Amino acid sequence: MSKDLDQLAISTIRLLSVDQVDAAQSGHPGAPLGLAPAAHAVWKRMRFNPKNTDWINRDRFILSNGHGCALLYSLLFLYGYDLSIQDLKQFRQLGSKTPGHPEAHDVPGVEVTTGPLGQGISNAVGLAIAQKQFAATYNKPDFTLSDSFVYAFLGDGCLMEGISSEASSLAGHLQLNNLIAFWDDNRISIDGDTNVAFTEDVIARYKAYGWHTIEIAHGDTDLDAVSKAVDEAKSIPDKPTLIRLTTTIGFGSLQQGTHGVHGAALKADDVRQLKEKFGFNPDEHFAVPNEVKDYFHEHVKENQKIEAEWNKTLASYVEKYPKEGKELQRRLSGKLPDGWKDALPSYKPSDKAAATRKLSETVLSNLLPVLPELIGGSADLTGSNLTKGTDQAEFQPPANGLGKFSGRYIRYGVREHGMGAIMNGIAAFGANYKNYGGTFLNFVSYASGAVRLSALSHLPVTWVATHDSIGLGEDGPTHQPIETLAHLRAIPNLSVWRPADGNEVSAAYQSAIESTSTPHVIALTRQGVPHLEGSSIENASKGGYTLIKQDKPDVIIVSSGSEVSISRDAIAQLEKAGIKAGLVSLPDFHTFDKQPQSYRLSVLPDGVPILSVEVLSRFGWSKYSHEQFGLDHFGASGKAPDIYKWVEFTPEGVADRAAKTVQFYKGKPILSPLNTAF
Amino acid sequence: MSKDLDQLAISTIRLLSVDQVDAAQSGHPGAPLGLAPAAHAVWKRMRFNPKNTDWINRDRFILSNGHGCALLYSLLFLYGYDLSIQDLKQFRQLGSKTPGHPEAHDVPGVEVTTGPLGQGISNAVGLAIAQKQFAATYNKPDFTLSDSFVYAFLGDGCLMEGISSEASSLAGHLQLNNLIAFWDDNRISIDGDTNVAFTEDVIARYKAYGWHTIEIAHGDTDLDAVSKAVDEAKSIPDKPTLIRLTTTIGFGSLQQGTHGVHGAALKADDVRQLKEKFGFNPDEHFAVPNEVKDYFHEHVKENQKIEAEWNKTLASYVEKYPKEGKELQRRLSGKLPDGWKDALPSYKPSDKAAATRKLSETVLSNLLPVLPELIGGSADLTGSNLTKGTDQAEFQPPANGLGKFSGRYIRYGVREHGMGAIMNGIAAFGANYKNYGGTFLNFVSYASGAVRLSALSHLPVTWVATHDSIGLGEDGPTHQPIETLAHLRAIPNLSVWRPADGNEVSAAYQSAIESTSTPHVIALTRQGVPHLEGSSIENASKGGYTLIKQDKPDVIIVSSGSEVSISRDAIAQLEKAGIKAGLVSLPDFHTFDKQPQSYRLSVLPDGVPILSVEVLSRFGWSKYSHEQFGLDHFGASGKAPDIYKWVEFTPEGVADRAAKTVQFYKGKPILSPLNTAF
Numbered sequence A, B: 001m002s003k004d005l006d007q008l009a010i011s012t013i014r015l016l017s018v019d020q021v022d023a024a025q026s027g028h029p030g031a032p033l034g035l036a037p038a039a040h041a042v043w044k045r046m047r048f049n050p051k052n053t054d055w056i057n058r059d060r061f062i063l064s065n066g067h068g069c070a071l072l073y074s075l076l077f078l079y080g081y082d083l084s085i086q087d088l089k090q091f092r093q094l095g096s097k098t099p100g101h102p103e104a105h106d107v108p109g110v111e112v113t114t115g116p117l118g119q120g121i122s123n124a125v126g127l128a129i130a131q132k133q134f135a136a137t138y139n140k141p142d143f144t145l146s147d148s149f150v151y152a153f154l155g156d157g158c159l160m161e162g163i164s165s166e167a168s169s170l171a172g173h174l175q176l177n178n179l180i181a182f183w184d185d186n187r188i189s190i191d192g193d194t195n196v197a198f199t200e201d202v203i204a205r206y207k208a209y210g211w212h213t214i215e216i217a218h219g220d221t222d223l224d225a226v227s228k229a230v231d232e233a234k235s236i237p238d239k240p241t242l243i244r245l246t247t248t249i250g251f252g253s254l255q256q257g258t259h260g261v262h263g264a265a266l267k268a269d270d271v272r273q274l275k276e277k278f279g280f281n282p283d284e285h286f287a288v289p290n291e292v293k294d295y296f297h298e299h300v301k302e303n304q305k306i307e308a309e310w311n312k313t314l315a316s317y318v319e320k321y322p323k324e325g326k327e328l329q330r331r332l333s334g335k336l337p338d339g340w341k342d343a344l345p346s347y348k349p350s351d352k353a354a355a356t357r358k359l360s361e362t363v364l365s366n367l368l369p370v371l372p373e374l375i376g377g378s379a380d381l382t383g384s385n386l387t388k389g390t391d392q393a394e395f396q397p398p399a400n401g402l403g404k405f406s407g408r409y410i411r412y413g414v415r416e417h418g419m420g421a422i423m424n425g426i427a428a429f430g431a432n433y434k435n436y437g438g439t440f441l442n443f444v445s446y447a448s449g450a451v452r453l454s455a456l457s458h459l460p461v462t463w464v465a466t467h468d469s470i471g472l473g474e475d476g477p478t479h480q481p482i483e484t485l486a487h488l489r490a491i492p493n494l495s496v497w498r499p500a501d502g503n504e505v506s507a508a509y510q511s512a513i514e515s516t517s518t519p520h521v522i523a524l525t526r527q528g529v530p531h532l533e534g535s536s537i538e539n540a541s542k543g544g545y546t547l548i549k550q551d552k553p554d555v556i557i558v559s560s561g562s563e564v565s566i567s568r569d570a571i572a573q574l575e576k577a578g579i580k581a582g583l584v585s586l587p588d589f590h591t592f593d594k595q596p597q598s599y600r601l602s603v604l605p606d607g608v609p610i611l612s613v614e615v616l617s618r619f620g621w622s623k624y625s626h627e628q629f630g631l632d633h634f635g636a637s638g639k640a641p642d643i644y645k646w647v648e649f650t651p652e653g654v655a656d657r658a659a660k661t662v663q664f665y666k667g668k669p670i671l672s673p674l675n676t677a678f
Helices: A003-024 A030-046 A066-078 A083-090 A119-138 A156-161 A160-175 A203-207 A222-236 A268-277 A290-320 A322-332 A357-368 A416-431 A441-456 A484-489 A504-512 A563-578 A587-591 A598-604 A640-646 A653-666 B001-023 B030-045 B068-080 B086-090 B119-138 B156-160 B162-171 B204-206 B223-235 B269-275 B292-319 B322-332 B357-370 B416-429 B442-455 B468-477 B484-489 B502-514 B560-575 B589-593 B598-604 B640-646 B651-665
Strands: A060-063 A152-155 A181-185 A214-215 A240-246 A375-380 A407-413 A433-442 A462-467 A495-497 A519-525 A543-547 A555-559 A579-585 A612-617 A627-631 B058-061 B150-154 B178-186 B212-216 B241-246 B374-378 B410-411 B432-439 B463-465 B495-497 B520-523 B545-547 B555-559 B581-585 B610-617 B626-631
Touching: A003 A030, A003 A083, A003 A222, A003 A268, A003 A290, A003 A653, A030 A066, A030 A152, A030 A181, A030 A598, A060 A066, A066 A083, A066 A653, A083 A587, A083 B269, A083 B374, A119 A160, A119 A181, A119 A322, A119 A416, A119 A441, A119 A484, A156 A181, A160 A416, A160 B162, A160 B502, A203 B598, A214 A222, A222 A240, A268 B030, A290 B598, A357 A462, A357 A504, A375 A462, A375 B432, A407 B520, A416 A441, A433 A441, A433 B442, A441 A484, A441 A519, A441 B156, A441 B162, A484 A495, A484 A612, A484 B410, A543 A563, A543 A598, A555 A563, A555 A653, A563 A579, A563 A612, A563 B598, A587 A598, A598 B241, A612 A653, A627 A653, B001 B068, B001 B086, B001 B269, B001 B292, B001 B495, B030 B068, B030 B150, B030 B178, B030 B223, B058 B068, B058 B119, B068 B086, B068 B269, B068 B292, B068 B589, B086 B432, B119 B162, B119 B442, B156 B178, B162 B416, B162 B442, B178 B223, B178 B322, B204 B212, B204 B357, B212 B495, B223 B241, B269 B610, B269 B640, B292 B322, B357 B374, B357 B502, B416 B432, B416 B442, B432 B442, B432 B495, B432 B502, B432 B598, B442 B484, B442 B520, B468 B640, B484 B495, B484 B555, B484 B610, B495 B502, B495 B589, B502 B520, B545 B560, B555 B560, B555 B651, B560 B610, B610 B651, B626 B651
Parallel strands: A060 A152, A152 A181, A181 A240, A214 A240, A375 A407, A375 A433, A433 A462, A462 A519, A495 A519, A555 A579, A555 A612, A612 A627, B058 B150, B150 B178, B178 B241, B212 B241, B374 B410, B374 B432, B432 B463, B463 B520, B495 B520, B555 B581, B555 B610, B610 B626
Antiparallel strands: A543 A579, B545 B581
């Protein structure tokens, strides 16, 4: 490719991006104008097939500064992804394939959803972890099935966010040399010059994390330097690389180098002079010179040949290593192994009471040998979350002597937000990875930004969220979730399980493992709970079901987790007082909501007052109940049984509320909360 | 103080801490055993008065690794704070003054609530900012009223959390030389040796942030080094200091240096040998040698003299500088200036429609000249949040030429979580600081960990949370909050305002400024809204009120923010169809819930079906309504009016739901959702 053609391609990318923002009169032209040369130089080096976006050995490109998505859409269009010029013209319009920030689930070729700053670079760490784990698991001395790289672009904003610090520190520790990041050092953020708030020495910081660093002084123009930097990064055996790319935001615009060009469309005369400056017709929009079109077409053809070669390699691999080959093929097809569910334990009421976190440990230990795609870890709470299965080797760089890259247990350190984004990256890698991360339920909140992106991006990750209530006891209110379940349950496309016993724990994991597009949070107790009469994996899999059925009940108690058995005991007391109470366990709102209305109404019928019982915020429970017994205040430090007594979450306390509910609704006609007007 | 006495004091601190954990059979003995010498050396140098914990010029001590709180409680007890030996014996018991993690609101002498890792060191940055701002505002060439220091202890976990990276980077930028932090480098976290996940070069990282660093090789024993390090740190004119303190976790225990000593009580024989090793009677518990008691008593007396001197200085100051002096005395008494509310703008329906973020800007611009204690900033969204008042100088180190330490506008950078914790620190400083921070509502989630601590700690900070719905338009679902209000409303002691017009914005700020113990989130629109007939600051101050009153309405619509005017237009349509609908604006659940039941029932009475209308998650609205019109899915990128049409949040769409509600409840007896059984 000649230098002139390179330049023409770059100008095309720049102007396609500017035209998108111009058509929408909304968006961010600054980053695409500054980053187009580096992006072009990187994409020239990347292996990928626009016609098979799932090819497992493709290189991944992550635009962590997602507001610059016009750049990404221009590239995807030019490289022949399923994105037309018409799509570019619909930039940021309702229903388009070119939303205001890149959305993985909706735009072909977008690897992960970015925009919320710091997420993309952290997803990239997850992708790099997955690639290392995948390669270490399936490559053979004579077969390299996986050797792809992860390229990430990130801006100053991404570097300021703590999530990127967490993920970058871990990436350095893990020696992820398959990760190559470009810092767009344009010295501008929304508040103006970065010197108002961001004057740290970024390069020194990344060196401190154990990264290799490279500096490119003229990122606006120096393609060779970018290409050489990629070579150098690829040659480093044991470190991720951060490339400082000095660029000019809004390169070529009359406002270049200012924050005026960051987040608003250029003025009409600015667009005109820009096109003239780059040798384009100022009256033409969305122009793609033929030689540019041809170049990208050729590049794709070459890349497709590479994929075809890879497919042949895979075929030989399957022949020579039928066991691994079959497993690999199964994983690439997104199927789970036959009979995997047999590994899920089930329980009888006579089985020994146990904390649901302990029951979760049993499930994980049972599933790990059956599901090679199951990997996970904890944010430095392994012994509390009980997330490590028997004999689960650690995912560590071989050099540190603590594990191996084929290990499946990840030591995340105390980095919940980074863990959440890394989990998203692992899931986005493909190969059917089912990955989980453990922390206390309360500290899932630290990762809120990543959790909502799991849900938005349809990434089936699983949070093992132990210590799920005031029942954790002495650690006190700083550690006791109150609002957390309401928060998580209000997130669309998120399954939030709070199992009451062993069978429900198994059901929660069954749902999580089977999920292909819904993330899961499994909230688990620190304290012991009994196995319930009437529970089963099958019943619990409906998200909600009747545990104690009464003929013409006076009241139905609906509950979750550790409060189900307390409610059961309350019902025994109520019976003595002549009150007939039914019991419903509702481990997951999301799953229950998907059941047919007839089933749901059979569980929570008309004509009976319903009382919900859960020892966290009552917020949201009125969706299923007429009366709510819950907490409207923070918890306290003390022995768990003492705290339960203090808040009256005892059989007596529940029975008292149930009796009051019966009394209050006596003689009143009662509609199920599930019966609604629209 | 002799070396022997120092040693005896340290042993006393260690053993009091061990005895607390032992009595509770729960807690963290490791950190107190390792950190007692450094804590002792630091507290010896600190100025504070246990009998006046609000003294504004006290040095602050922050235990960021809050799980080590037994250490802090031992010190507070020995120094004569309002904490008795009986309280130590009640460590981690329900109702005690010695909860499992230090809680600022409940334990005298605890400056900020810690435990959730990374928060304390970030609070410390806020305290240091407040001290700098306070000193620069009130010190005179001949009067130094404020020259206190902030000392923080932090562990490896705090350093792994991204929040500390955010706050530390900003602290370096701001050249906060009044901040002295000790990193307890004991190489152990819950998962064992920190080398499993945390191998970065912390000292190099902090140097990169612009911190001064010091290393102490023998933190278990070398008191002189600690004292010298404090001297050195105090002498640095323009940098915060991080002191790497190499210690042995669980020093003296049979399990010292292992994670076995981190989070569980020591075994009985271990406690015995420890006491013997330190020359104490193994059969005695909670022992305090008399000479130790006397020493601490003397120290306090000396410190009290210092405070008495300071009070004299203040008196002279008030005489010489009556204007500043009176202002200062007013602030220290926690009073707001007379007539400050006159600065709150009020509006008539004929006033021009405006985005509530714009109306918020007017309020801030009006209040800033009246309230010197009002300071705030934005997480790099100043031009979007509109958080900067006219002529609001920047809080910057004088050396960088961008502002001054008496400035009141803080450039937080893209660091929401750090900002949240820094806001908590500023509020915890005292001097009546009212401080706010701006970001998009969706990104308040990044700061969840800090927001819940504001609420738990009763710190009246204010979030200016703009772009509060799908109404932000083109930026799309990555930026559009759905679950966010449900999340925040479920947090106890948090006021979450979503004002509908100018008067409601003023009411929200009135509530925030008057608050002394409840944090506020004010959710504001990007798009314009009209000023409503019937709104007033007084009405809105009830949290919920009737905007359109009907005699015997067929339905009442209850709504918030930008959907109130849409609902109003729907009511006009319904009237034409012969349906009488009332309208209630509910800008803040928290404030409304505090009104008398009779008032609340006058707003949301029995006998009328109530429909809630809000373009975010419906979750939680059933507390106030029978039917909920809201979103159960993510938003989309597009023009705001297009998105509103897509989700049918138009007058027609609302009218349709209202008509269906009327139809559905026809003939059914209806109870207000506010009428409950218990």
